[in-house]
Amino acid sequence: MADVNLNVGGTIFQTTTQTLTKFPDTKLGSLKKNFSMDNSPTTFFFDRNPDVFNSILDLYRTGELHFPSYFCGATIRNELKFWQIDKTYVSECCLESLYRYDDEMGILSEIKSLQEKKVLDIPEDECREGCPRDFLWRLLQYPETSRKASVFSVVYLFMVLLSTSVLFISTDPDLRQPIGSTENATSSNDKTLMYTHTSVPTSIWIIDISCGIFFTLEFFIRVMVTPQRWRHFFCCPLNVVDVIVITAFWMFNCMVHVGPVFLHRKTFSFLVMILASARLLQLCRFYRFMCRFSSFDVINLAARASVGKFGILIALFTLSNLFFGYLIYYVEFDQRDSFNNAFVGFWWAVVTMTTVGYGDIVPTFFLGRVVAMLCALTGILILAMPIAIVTSNFTLYYAKLKQYTMHRKESKQKENCKKKEKKKKKNLCKTVSPISVLSVKPIR
Template sequence: MGWQAERDKVVINVGGVRHETYRSTLQTLPGTRLAGLAEPGAAARFDYDPSAGEFFFDRHPAVFAYVLNYYRTGKLHCPADVCGPLFEEELAFWGIDETDVEACCWMNYRQHRDAEEALDSFESPEGPGPPEPAEPKRLCLEEGRPAGWWRRWRPKLWALFEDPYSSRMARYVAFASLFFILISITTFCLETHEAFNRVINKTETVPTANGTGATQVAVEVETEPFLTYVEGTCVVWFTFEFLMRVSFCPDKRDFVKSSLNIIDFVAILPFYLEVGLRGLSSKAAKDVLGFLRVVRFVRILRIFKLTRHFVGLRVLGHTLRASTNEFLLLVIFLALGVLIFATMIYYAERIGADPDDVTGSRHTYFKNIPIGFWWAVVTMTTLGYGDMYPMTWSGMLVGALCALAGVLTIAMPVPVIVNNFGMYYSLAMAKQKLPKKKNKHIPRPPQPGSPGYGPPGVGTPNPAT
């Protein structure tokens, strides 16, 4: 019996670490690489050492312990000290499906790869790559015709306005763009100050029914001209930058779909419309001009252009997108709390009220439930403006419960959002500070004849499906 057990044992050497198991254990997952070791003729198909009586694989030994434990217990766990992509590569080599990972380890297994997929834009700049190979010469082209300047200069000019880290000149362009953004935002704020606005009385002739004209004085507020000139200078720079980027972008479709590019266009357009309609005297032109002055607030959207120059702002955008479920959960919790406490405060304020005051207008602010929505939102978010407050002991009790519930409601999803931001920011900073590698070593996948694959001219078992 003992001789039979020894014969059923298999010794596997992975990265210098010996593991022993039974052939029956390896056969629990048919179709995988390890299951092939239990089949007849395995010594000829894999790297087998007859003197040591063991199979050798040049793979990660620590990860293999978890893989072998999966054959023994039927549960695949992910080591906490191993990066998710590394564990994924090992699973692919051994022919194990990644969906077999247990639920307790799934987040640890996926979080690094998900973060890297979302942070592709934070890769450390490698500078301009090697020139692309020229297109095959067509029959209609001359033999000695040199490559066009467009193919040579378009990537350089695109990087000049898009990637501040691509060159020293690109940094100067980024600093100039940042300067004009700050000047434009400052001008936008100063235009609303009364010290920079002048009240002008304009006399207009309005036609009457009898054919004569009546004189009418209109009062208008006009901004100081020098602020308009400063804003015009900024818009000229933004226009030049936008035209250069749209002209030299590698993909026009992706450029148009980008939210930042849409913001650039929307922030520039009202200025030119306002300048073009200012000289017209028709009523329709004045109405449109008045509307454009109202929608000047779109200029503040230029603040989002800073995301091109600051990694932290881009990380914040990724964090908000990655935390959509947490934000949705927070909104649902707040909506439920607002509805519950607005209803409770409405009825609580009527306990002990004057019977003659049927509507409750003389002793409480909460005349109906919709009014209580505002009070519940302010209380649950711990703002407490003080414009509405309960006046009865029962209403004060409801108010105290509402404040406590608001603190707990907001505190639950916030740590998840903070953790997402910390993870994204640390990965982004690591990629930004990663030293450049001109000749990066990329190992080839296992090929027939390699030590981790098997002897020359021998195939490999099919991976599990």
């Protein structure tokens, strides 16, 4: 049993040949053919990290492979690959340090892909100064490119707020003006009578039409100046929403002024409900303004990461509603005034588990109240889980996004400094005038 000296990065580790031969399939175990036969110490040099090697050598000594929690997963993977040690030897308590690298790289890749989508989609070599098409596309789509684009984004936000306010104000019957008598009206719905026999004041109507014209022109200008193909342009969800909102806006205004004369009351009410609901999609226009803030990106990423877990919770929530809804129907079977069928019981379970409690349907029997108590407690336990999941994902993504943005800013600052130095050198070369050389001609 000869001694072996291992010089790893300048640090000497001393062990025996018997220790290293415990794992013959590894790099250190394959060194047995190089051991000296005269029992004199054999020295090997490896240009590797000595801090990590201490954990590697413990595998041969104790048969367990542990790593400190502060080691990066990439470093651990590289060292295991070099020493030819399989990842299955890593102890279960240290798997977090090993596989945390995969999770962090997945998060960073999502952040990078999200940041790359915000990059100007016009290549730098195609950007021409003074080109009106490029100027309009930057003005409408990228507020951070210039001060004019920032001002337009603020104006756009103001118009969205104004149009949304008009949308809600127009539903107040006290502000509407009568346009006809309601004595011969056949409809019993007050909302239908309000739209058929009243109208908004002229000032509000002018503001609403002005907002509609603004958004319509803005959309058509973006269609004309976009550098993307129209197929890709109209595949964007925000652009599809713009098409729906603009179409619903003009159809709604035309129908309100012309529809009551030609349409039946029920048909008119149905169309008003559909078109007014479609107009509410204009709230999605806030998304374009909110995308400028990194915190909003973190919310999107955290929501995407929680979709799978939310699906499991929704399935569990639905099964619990079915269970308690069916159970309460038969527990309250002798009560005539409540729970006429299992569907009513399902509605009651949803309202109870979400702690809304409308009180329209309540159990009256003793066992029914016990079931209601269990249903409410189950709902509290189930609905408390998503909050912790979203909070943890939000914290994780926010920390990674903050680190990524700081690193990116530092790299950009270095690039800008290099560009400035190059410009200074070029300017110095231009300002320094060449020395004129006198040519002397011989005199004949």
